[in-house]
Amino acid sequence: MKLYRLQSEGGRVRPALGEAPIPEPAPGEVRIRVVAASLNYRDLLILANAADGSLDGRIPLSDAAGIVDALGDGVTCWKEGDRVAASFFRGWISGPFDPAYLPTSFGGRSTDGVLAEFITVPAVALVAVPHHLSLVEAATLPCAAVTAWHGLVERAGLKNGDTVVIQGTGGVALFGLQFAVALGARPLVLSSSDEKLEQARALGAVDLINYLTTPDWHEAVIALTDGKGASHILELGGRETYTRSLKAVAAGGKIVQIGVLTGAGPSPDLERLQTVNADIIGITVGATAHFSAMNAFVAEKNLVPVIDGVFPFEVVPDAYAHLRAGAHFGKLVISVSD
Ligand SMILES: NC(=O)c1ccc[n+]([C@@H]2O[C@H](COP(=O)([O-])OP(=O)(O)OC[C@H]3O[C@@H](n4cnc5c(N)ncnc54)[C@H](OP(=O)(O)O)[C@@H]3O)[C@@H](O)[C@H]2O)c1
Known part of the structure; x- marks a missing residue:
């Protein structure tokens, strides 16, 4: 599969396109074919803090939506073909915040992100995408919304x-x-x-x-x-x-x-x-339970995220540059697959 990894060079960090084997879901995990991912201001901060090369190899971005592609052992709550989005944290499912959740944020210092054609996510950290939203629209929800x-x-x-x-x-x-x-x-x-x-x-x-x-x-x-x-x-x-x-x-x-x-x-x-x-x-983003409650409201009120632009997977650095320029109104999305 194709994916991006952070790569530092001469004191600057950039997302570099590469290839890797398609990951297998571990027990309790789901593999998702990513259809779209979205950028947040956080992703600029992460680049700015990675100039020392400490995040070289990290798959960036926290927000993705896609289609369930394979189930790990023991997963019964999803089936192949389901439309899902991943929560910001792999580990904060519900209940009060615990600092132990921080390292489980996708695309952060300790956990690979979602800018890949396939990702594996704990089944409990997924939410169903509201029916009235496309997967491009749903990819804007996990962090900002x-x-x-x-x-x-x-x-x-x-x-x-x-x-x-x-x-x-x-x-x-x-x-x-x-x-x-x-x-x-x-x-x-x-x-x-x-x-x-x-x-x-x-x-x-x-x-x-x-x-x-x-x-x-x-x-x-x-x-x-x-x-x-x-x-x-x-x-x-x-x-x-x-x-x-x-x-x-x-x-x-x-x-x-x-x-x-x-x-x-x-x-x-x-x-x-x-x-x-x-x-x-x-506030530190939120739990999967917050995401589910929000999606019920988004569906009830028929809300549609505001998208400023959708960038092809091949030009991810252009999407980062657009975010950095600050001219956007709403969200920037990357189209990962059809
Ligand atoms: N705590 C958390 O869990 C959490 C989660 C998500 C985001 N954040 C933080 O929230 C902030 C926004 O993130 P984002 O992804 O929504 O960013 P974004 O999409 O890049 O939005 C940036 C916008 O902020 C506005 N802005 C900049 N300086 C401003 C000022 N002095 N006064 C008022 N507005 C100003 C600008 O709006 P105009 O162009 O209209 O002027 C700019 O377009 C960032 O600091 C991010 O790190 C925190």
Whole structure:
């Protein structure tokens, strides 16, 4: 089969196309013929942290959807031909998070990823793809969508009538926007681009703020919410957004801490947090159980992921370059097989 492995050269890392034997599923595992995979900002961070060659040989990417191709001994919950997606973690199936799950993330420091024509996955770490979605669409779900779902819905209880600040228009952000609209919450979307804000409007966003032309966007959030602030904040920016998020959160509100797009730290002034009895909720993607619950909602509400582009398997480096350029609206997908 064809696959990509990370390869460092002269202080730079790139995904290099290669070949390997088709893997056999171990007992309890399922082999999947991968139809599509998708990229996340995380995949850029992984390249940036692998310049020392420490991840040479690692198969990259965490997100894939495909068709069950073979069953390992003891697997009875799937059959050949089933349409499935793999969870972000091989090991976090349900229940509370345990740090022991971290090394089981696909395409991370310790576990091979999904950018291959065939992968093997524990049967319990798979979810069925909603019927109304193609496998290309389903490949966008495992990291970005589950993160937004776990954070906003499962942990922060987003509901009808809430107000939620969505930072940017990338993968996690647009799933957050779609969930918010489907739940009847009011999304306030931030973007560097007026054109992307108009695209967000088409998805149901009402309040649109350009964070480049309105750098003090927290004041706009306060004004748009009659001085109250937002009940929820999907915090993706980190260093350059946190202080404003703390000012923009409503009394009793929740900051869902997910990303550090502009860097981590320095420590923000946390005094306002206690003054308004708000919470910060930390999120690391989610469990297979979160993925299943989210898929039920995605199917019920007929939600379709927003895809910016689909790249052929042969030009994976172009997909990485497109993600790095930051011009995308939603998700970037790689077509692996028909
Ligand atoms: N904790 C977790 O489990 C978890 C899971 C998934 C992702 N993440 C993190 O979440 C973040 C987003 O990931 P992603 O895959 O969705 O990224 P992505 O698709 O590459 O989206 C990036 C977008 O973020 C927006 N952005 C950049 N700087 C911003 C700022 N200062 N204020 C507001 N928006 C800004 C930009 O939107 P515009 O172009 O509209 O300006 C950009 O297009 C990353 O930091 C990632 O590491 C964490």
